[in-house]
Amino acid sequence: MKRIILALLACASVAGAEERRSGLLDMRPEAQAMQRDDSMNPGMLWVLDGEALWGRKPTPATQSCADCHGDAAVSMRDVAARYPAFDIARGAAIDLAGRIIQCRETRQGAAPLAREGQELLALTSFVAHQSRGSPIAPPDDAGMRAARAQGREIFMTRLGQLDLSCAQCHDDHAGQRLAGSIIPQGHPTGYPIYRLEWQGVGSLQRRLRGCMVGVRAEPFAYGSAEFMAIEAYLMGRARGMVLETPAIRP
Amino acid sequence: MARVLLRVPNTAEKGSVIEIRALIQHVMETGYRPNAEGVLQPRDIIWRFTCRYDGEVVFSASFSPAIAANPFIAFTTIATQSGPISFTWEGDNGFAQTETRHISVT
Amino acid sequence: MNITRRVLLAAPGALLLPAPARADQQRLAAALRDFTGGQPMREGRVRLDVSPLVENGNAVPISVLVETPMTAADHLRRIGVFNERNPQPNVITAQFGPRSGRAYLATHIRLATSQALVAVAEMSDGSFWFQRVEVIVTLAACIEG
Numbered sequence: 001m002k003r004i005i006l007a008l009l010a011c012a013s014v015a016g017a018e019e020r021r022s023g024l025l026d027m028r029p030e031a032q033a034m035q036r037d038d039s040m041n042p043g044m045l046w047v048l049d050g051e052a053l054w055g056r057k058p059t060p061a062t063q064s065c066a067d068c069h070g071d072a073a074v075s076m077r078d079v080a081a082r083y084p085a086f087d088i089a090r091g092a093a094i095d096l097a098g099r100i101i102q103c104r105e106t107r108q109g110a111a112p113l114a115r116e117g118q119e120l121l122a123l124t125s126f127v128a129h130q131s132r133g134s135p136i137a138p139p140d141d142a143g144m145r146a147a148r149a150q151g152r153e154i155f156m157t158r159l160g161q162l163d164l165s166c167a168q169c170h171d172d173h174a175g176q177r178l179a180g181s182i183i184p185q186g187h188p189t190g191y192p193i194y195r196l197e198w199q200g201v202g203s204l205q206r207r208l209r210g211c212m213v214g215v216r217a218e219p220f221a222y223g224s225a226e227f228m229a230i231e232a233y234l235m236g237r238a239r240g241m242v243l244e245t246p247a248i249r250p
Numbered sequence: 251m252a253r254v255l256l257r258v259p260n261t262a263e264k265g266s267v268i269e270i271r272a273l274i275q276h277v278m279e280t281g282y283r284p285n286a287e288g289v290l291q292p293r294d295i296i297w298r299f300t301c302r303y304d305g306e307v308v309f310s311a312s313f314s315p316a317i318a319a320n321p322f323i324a325f326t327t328i329a330t331q332s333g334p335i336s337f338t339w340e341g342d343n344g345f346a347q348t349e350t351r352h353i354s355v356t
Numbered sequence: 357m358n359i360t361r362r363v364l365l366a367a368p369g370a371l372l373l374p375a376p377a378r379a380d381q382q383r384l385a386a387a388l389r390d391f392t393g394g395q396p397m398r399e400g401r402v403r404l405d406v407s408p409l410v411e412n413g414n415a416v417p418i419s420v421l422v423e424t425p426m427t428a429a430d431h432l433r434r435i436g437v438f439n440e441r442n443p444q445p446n447v448i449t450a451q452f453g454p455r456s457g458r459a460y461l462a463t464h465i466r467l468a469t470s471q472a473l474v475a476v477a478e479m480s481d482g483s484f485w486f487q488r489v490e491v492i493v494t495l496a497a498c499i500e501g
Contacts, residue, residue, distance in 0.1 A: 030407050030417045034464075039257040039271040040417075042320035048253050049275075180494030181411060196412040199277070199319035250412040267457030280466075282443045303455070311450035316442050316466045318415040324462035328455050 020241060021175075023184035023249055031196070035248035043125065043194035043246025046118075046201040050126025053119060058110035065123070068107065072130050080128035081136050081243055084232045086143030093147035093228040097124045097203060101223075115222035121201050125192045128245035136189070136243060138236045151233025154226060160217030166230075181250065187238040188231065190247020197250065204231060251347060252276055256337065258351045262329035270301065270309075271324045272337055274347070280315035296321055296341035304333035329355045380440045384474065387445035391436040391476055392484045401485040404437070404475035413467035413493040422459035422477040422485070426452075432459035434478040441471035467493050 024032060034040050054065045054072055069075040080096050087094040087102075094102065097115065100123050105112050113120040138144060155166040169178070170186035177183065191204040198206075205227050209219035220226040257271040274296070281293025293315065301309040308327045321339075336350040388397070401423040410416050422432045431454050437447040450461050459477070467473075470493045476486045 028407055028409065028411055031411065034415070034417065039255065039273065040322055040464075042273060042275075042322070042415075044255050045253045045273065045275040045320060048255060196414040199414055269460075280443070306455075307451075308455045309450065309452065311448055311461075312446075313448055314444060314446040316439060316444070316447040318464035318466055322462075322464045324419075324460075325450070326456055326458040326460050328457040330455070 020187060020238070021185055022187060022189045022241060022244065024190070024244060024247060026175075026182040026184050027248070027250060031248055031250065035190075035244065035246075041194065041246060041248060043192075043201055043248065046122045046125040046192065046194070047129045047246055049118070049122035050124070050129075053123050054126055058104065058108050062108045062110060065103075072127065076127045076130040078131050078134045078137070080131040080245065081134045082139055084144070084147065084228055084235065085139055086141050086147070091143075092225060093144060093232050095204075095228055095231050096127060098223060098228070100124060100127065116203060116206055121192050121203065124203070125201060125246050128192065128243065131243045132245055134243055135240045136235055136238050138232070138239055144232055144236075147229050147232040148236045149233075151229035151231070151236075154230050155233055159212065160215035162215040164215045166211070186234065187241055188234045189238060189241050190244035190249070192245065193247045193249050195249050201246065204234075252339075252345075254337075254347070254349050256349060256351060258335055259329075259353060261354045261356065264329060264331070264355050266329050267326050268329050268353075269324060269326050270335070271322070272299070272301075273320060273322045274339055275320055276339075276341070276345070278313075278315065278317055278319045278321060282315065294342045294345075296339045296345060298338075298340040299323055300338045300340075301325070301327070302336045302338070303327055304331060304335075329353065331355050380471075384438055384440050384445050384472075387438050388436075388474065388476065388486075391434075391438070391449070392478070395482070395484050397476060397484040397486045399486060399488075401479075402475050402477045402487040404473060404487045404489050406473060406489055406491055408489075408491060410467060410491055410493045413469070415464040416467050416491070417462065417464055418473070419460070419462035420475045420477075422479075424459050424477075424479060426454055426456060426459055428454045429480070431480045432456070432477055433480055435459075435461055436476045436478075437465070438474045438476070439465075439467065439471055440473075442466065442468045447473070467491060469493055 024035060038044050057064045083096040084093045097120055101112050104110050158165045169183050174183050174185040188204045192201045194201050205222050212219040253275040255273040259268050262268050276296050277294060279291055279294040283291050285291050295315055297313050299311045300307055309325045332355045334350050334352055336348055338348045340346050403421045406418045420435050424432050432452045434451055436449045438445050439447055447465050448463060452459060472488055472490050474486055474488045476484055478484055
């Protein structure tokens, strides 16, 4: 299997891209149109769900997101572009979904939202959508620099029975073809994404787990420190690229 | 209630052709897919979509399991008069939902 | 051109295909007969727009546009879209009338594999028109966890 994949990588004809490039541009025009026009983009259904949740109290006694944060178009503008961020209380990096879970538990006193559950995906999509069109701007504090360094190390490490690192595909062979599909550079510009293969919306961590299963590795757990580190590294690698949430991907 | 995203013009000139787009959140489970245990998951689709303009049906469609998850449909109609334009989706397991928008025709 | 070749060309296309393809053709032909009530179909007036190469068959944008004045006397009644190799041949059937303004429909469909799509239009004079389009569906490279 590994030999087949390496052979496919080797015989791919397209030259590796030199400039950073969103996976949006690797899709056929019809799929790009689906992302660019909200009226055709099913990811917008999750954004609308998130908007409704934003204004709803999780329990009658508590506050809604809007009670504290007001109009998300103002208060959440560009916020997703700065995640993952360093959470001083925990002394660790936290991603946007993790911050929403934390807020839910500590500020709203409600049951935590499950990773990859529809409510969390909807709220994360809605909040990230407020940064659509904004450049990715990772924070440059010492904590996040350390997380990015750890993430870079994981990105470069060979994993699984196929003994492949993220970098071997997404740095060294991006733009080439693996079977019928173009290998993207792997910039997380549109998460949560509506992935055609999933027929629904999912997180970057779900996508990373899919890749890990693909190389026959044991995937990291949702919300794990490893995933926070990889997310931090990938967002740093994509610094300045424009956020697209909700993106469409094949 | 399933989340719906409709694109209907708020206003239109009398006699003009308007394009309507409708997107609804639905799994459109085909009935042909096995689950993790290898058992076929029962069919759960929307099979009928109807658009009424001031009560009169101006467009309708029958969906099969070949319609993608979160069904999208686009079509046109003539802006005849101001009034409600309603959209009804019907499907398996008693699924039924209607949304209404108002159009002003001048 | 020799006799054998001429005979083969004159024969129904299905005879030239291997057995599974022939079964697909027969199923598609039966679905088309259901739609037309056995009336003849002519090629033309229907434009079925779909990308000839699709990277994921789960949501394939298609549109159908039919040439017609869309008047009370002369308009499109129905569009049917059919496929060759999904588990069942029907995709969508839609009803139109003079109030439609344009004979137009767009949706997102599923394609299980590379195959032909056929769009058929029934006009108010009872005539049937069609276009057939071949679509190649490429496979996704990664294995989903």
